[in-house]
Amino acid sequence: MGTEQTLMVWGPPGIGKSEIVAQFGSELGMPVSVLLGSQMSPEDLAVPLIDPQTYTTRMCPPDTLMRPEASVIFIDELNGAEPDVMRAFFPLINERRVGSHFFPQGSVVVCAGNPTAHNSVARPVPAPLMNRMYHVQLKVSSTRGWLTWAGANGVHPLITDFIGETGLRSLIGPPGDDDQLSTTPRGWAIASRALYGWNVDRMENAGSPAHARQMQVIVQGAVARKEAEEFGAWLTRRAQGVSLQAVLRGEQKLPDPLEHRALVAHLLALLRSRLSSELPRLEADARGETRTLADQATYLLTTLSQTAPELATSLISDPGIPAWFLERLGQRLISVSN
Numbered sequence: 001m002g003t004e005q006t007l008m009v010w011g012p013p014g015i016g017k018s019e020i021v022a023q024f025g026s027e028l029g030m031p032v033s034v035l036l037g038s039q040m041s042p043e044d045l046a047v048p049l050i051d052p053q054t055y056t057t058r059m060c061p062p063d064t065l066m067r068p069e070a071s072v073i074f075i076d077e078l079n080g081a082e083p084d085v086m087r088a089f090f091p092l093i094n095e096r097r098v099g100s101h102f103f104p105q106g107s108v109v110v111c112a113g114n115p116t117a118h119n120s121v122a123r124p125v126p127a128p129l130m131n132r133m134y135h136v137q138l139k140v141s142s143t144r145g146w147l148t149w150a151g152a153n154g155v156h157p158l159i160t161d162f163i164g165e166t167g168l169r170s171l172i173g174p175p176g177d178d179d180q181l182s183t184t185p186r187g188w189a190i191a192s193r194a195l196y197g198w199n200v201d202r203m204e205n206a207g208s209p210a211h212a213r214q215m216q217v218i219v220q221g222a223v224a225r226k227e228a229e230e231f232g233a234w235l236t237r238r239a240q241g242v243s244l245q246a247v248l249r250g251e252q253k254l255p256d257p258l259e260h261r262a263l264v265a266h267l268l269a270l271l272r273s274r275l276s277s278e279l280p281r282l283e284a285d286a287r288g289e290t291r292t293l294a295d296q297a298t299y300l301l302t303t304l305s306q307t308a309p310e311l312a313t314s315l316i317s318d319p320g321i322p323a324w325f326l327e328r329l330g331q332r333l334i335s336v337s338n
Contacts, residue, residue: 006093142278
């Protein structure tokens, strides 16, 4: 489709739109030319050259757009461009040309942008331009894809373990204001490089509360404070040898809620966060890993209700958890109590 119709990919910052386009070009064996809309002026796309013999002008594009073979032309941050730059992009997007130069047959034009709610410099795209593109909404609905990518690209295991256990809400947070960090998959990749740069695996105090605080400070340079604090708390709990993921899988027993009430309450808070951010609104849409999470959580909470029913039922009042799961859990708790 991309060879005939320009694509517009929408998504919040830092979720990998640019990387996806680069991978797309690599898989097709096509070079990728990147135009950064927010950093361009109209003359960056083409400048007029005057022919003194004919007294005419022709538009001269940059050499990266003059490839003889088919390529991917990627306009990143399209809606971060100034209005006159958006107008200059119009023939490229609509006709696949710059001036009198038409791109070779088979070329692909892809644009990307952030919703205005996620980017203070984003502008509405004019309706004539919007209506000439096919729009794709890109969102992160699961941690699985990112964890697969992170494992293949050497993201620090402390970060992948943390995201794997705490779930989607830790991977990507709400948009931040100007001069404020927000938590994104890209931010966690930056945090990983910081952890490697500090040689955290060689610190003598690894596993101590002081070590957890150091890790928190390091990652807070790349993600929002809330997620950095949760990372530090997770490291402290990890040092106690307790993992929510392992408990859900049956690899570890849940600590005794009578002896370790605060720890169990913290694990339940993590579980509540995962259930509210990862379970679909409709039960029919629960499949694969979300269905597994629902089954594991139901079993864990049913078991917990036999020793600490007040903790197990504390999730039922959470409005963020889908109603179908709460109804299912309530039925199981009633059947156990009878």
